[in-house]
Structures are given as structure tokens and as C-alpha cells.
Amino acid sequence: MFHCFVHQCTSSTKLNHLRLPNTSNINNSKNDFDAYCTLLEACIRSKSLVKGKKIHQEILRNDTHIANSVLLEKIACMYISCGEIGLARNVFDKVPQPSVFLWNALIRAYSWNGPFGKAIELYYQMVGLGVEPNKFTFPFVLKACSGMLALEEGVDIHNHARRVGLDSDLFVSTALIDMYMKCGCLDDSHRLFNKMPKRDVVAWNAMVAGYAFHGFHDETINFVLEMQREGMAPNASTMVAILRWWDKRSLLDMEKAFMGIA
Structure with a gap:
């Protein structure tokens, strides 16, 4: 009965409407372990x-x-x-040796939902235990640094990414740009941006959002125009980044940068 339920569960898109069967007769076989994994x-x-x-x-x-x-x-x-x-943290603390995937998942959760300090603490705990961060770890923890303007920790994490050769990764570089921008280090952000071998719309948006956040209207406009010249069309996130920080007068100046964008 239990394994019939597993099949129903995994083939249904409406798990919330299913009822768990009576599992009192489940034995401790590998099949039951596999069933638990599938259900989870x-x-x-x-x-x-x-x-x-x-x-x-x-x-x-x-x-x-x-x-x-x-x-x-x-x-x-x-x-x-x-x-x-x-x-999740309660369960995480019971795992003898969490995988990098699980470390990343929990760091990401704290980075998106807070408290940001928990994400940074987890990162240092991870490193202290000898678990090597990967290209996903750095963007997640750098987002937390951006959220709490933790420049000292952000620089330290940047140095770690450089040591392991991940500072030039597209997603790591973009997260670094955002962190430095949020912390007011605009020149550092610009240098990183110029060194990127490949830049996507998210990287451009990080620069646009940073300049808009700090009220540098001319630089914001220039970046949007340069973005278009490079063949990178601004998207909804570009506009949201600007609308969030600019007043009505500034937005009138921005109109020329968005000509032809609907």
C-alpha cells in the first residue's frame, strides 16, 4: 500500500489533496528508504x-x-x-556532514529571507569546517552582505572567491558588483564590471541599480544608453531599479534612454 501511494504521489501534481496511508506496517528495507526519499x-x-x-x-x-x-x-x-x-535549521544541525548543496540551500534561504547575518555566519562556519564553497555559495552569501551593508565581510569573501578562482564567474562577479554598489564602493564595482569577460542583463542592471540608488542620474542614464549600444535591451528589472529610487523630474530625463522600449 505504501509504495502504491508513492507512485500516486510522484505522478500527481496535487500532492496536497492526497492522504498519507497507514504506514505502521512499513519495514526498514532499502525500498522504504527509497520511498521516503521519493515522497520528500x-x-x-x-x-x-x-x-x-x-x-x-x-x-x-x-x-x-x-x-x-x-x-x-x-x-x-x-x-x-x-x-x-x-x-530547516533544526534539522540541518542534526546532519553529521552536510553536503555543499545543503549549506548553499540554507545560506540562500537566509540571504533571501533574513536574518542576513545568519547567512554570513553559516558561510564562515562552512569554511571553518573545511567545506569548500562553490560558485553558488558566493553569490548567495554576497547577497546577504549587500542586504546588511557588510563591506568588511564582503571584501573578505571576495578575496576567498579570488583565491579559488571563482571571482570571474558571471554570477559571482555580478554579486560582487551589487555588494560593492550597495556599500558605496562605486569605483570597485565599475572596475569589476569592466573586467568581466562576459556580461548579461543582470550584470548591467546591477550597475544601473547601484548608480540609481546613490542618485547618480547622469551615470544611470549613460549606463542604460551604453547597455543598448552593446545590444543588451533593458528589461523590466532595469526599469524597476530606476523607478524605485528616482523622483519624477529624474524620470523625465530618463525618458530618452528608454525610447523604443515598450
Whole structure:
């Protein structure tokens, strides 16, 4: 019955409408471990907190699987996907050796939802334990640095990214530009931008948003115009970045930069 439910669960797009079966007769076989993994993955995809909690409770009742690192990581990811970061952290702290993926997932959750300091603390905890950050770690933790204007930590993280050869990665570079811009280091941002071997619209938007944030109207306009000359069309995020910080008079000056954009 349990494995029939697993099949139904993974083939249905409406997990929240399904009922968990009576799992009292589940044994401790590898098949049941695989079933728990499959169910948790379905909960992650559907962001089903209620079902995920029930599966978590069932695993807690199963002494064989309660300390399984793979299941603990999936439970933590389930809580992260459902926005329950506190519960995710509780599970995370029980994982003997979290994977880089799980470190990144929790750092990202704190970077997007706060408190930002928790993301930075996790990064340093990760490094202190000898876990090597990857190209996803740096953008996530740098976003937290941007959020709390933590320039000292941002510079330290930049140096770490440089040491491991990831500072020129497109996403890392863009996160660095945003961090330096938010912290008022406009020249550093500009130097990084000019050194980028490849620049996408997100990198351009980081520069536009930074200049707009600090009230440098001419520089903002020039960047939007240069962006167009380089064949990079401004998008909705470009406009939002400008509208957020500019007054009506400034926006009239911007009109020429957006001619032909609808």
C-alpha cells in the first residue's frame, strides 16, 4: 500500500489533496528508504508543508532511518522549500556532514529571507569546517552582505572567491558588483564590471541599480544608453531599479534612454 501511494504521489501534481496511508506496517528495507526519499522530493517540488511534516514524523518513529544523512538533508530541503527556515535549521544541525548543496540551500534561504547575518555566519562556519564553497555559495552569501551593508565581510569573501578562482564567474562577479554598489564602493564595482569577460542583463542592471540608488542620474542614464549600444535591451528589472529610487523630474530625463522600449 505504501509504495502504491508513492507512485500516486510522484505522478500527481496535487500532492496536497492526497492522504498519507497507514504506514505502521512499513519495514526498514532499502525500498522504504527509497520511498521516503521519493515522497520528500515530491513535497519539495510541491512545497507541501503539511505532507512533509507527516513524513518527517513517520521517519522519526522509524529508528533505522532517523539518523540517515540523506533523509535528513531532504527533510531540511523540504522545510526550506516551504519557507520554514527555523525548522530547516533544526534539522540541518542534526546532519553529521552536510553536503555543499545543503549549506548553499540554507545560506540562500537566509540571504533571501533574513536574518542576513545568519547567512554570513553559516558561510564562515562552512569554511571553518573545511567545506569548500562553490560558485553558488558566493553569490548567495554576497547577497546577504549587500542586504546588511557588510563591506568588511564582503571584501573578505571576495578575496576567498579570488583565491579559488571563482571571482570571474558571471554570477559571482555580478554579486560582487551589487555588494560593492550597495556599500558605496562605486569605483570597485565599475572596475569589476569592466573586467568581466562576459556580461548579461543582470550584470548591467546591477550597475544601473547601484548608480540609481546613490542618485547618480547622469551615470544611470549613460549606463542604460551604453547597455543598448552593446545590444543588451533593458528589461523590466532595469526599469524597476530606476523607478524605485528616482523622483519624477529624474524620470523625465530618463525618458530618452528608454525610447523604443515598450
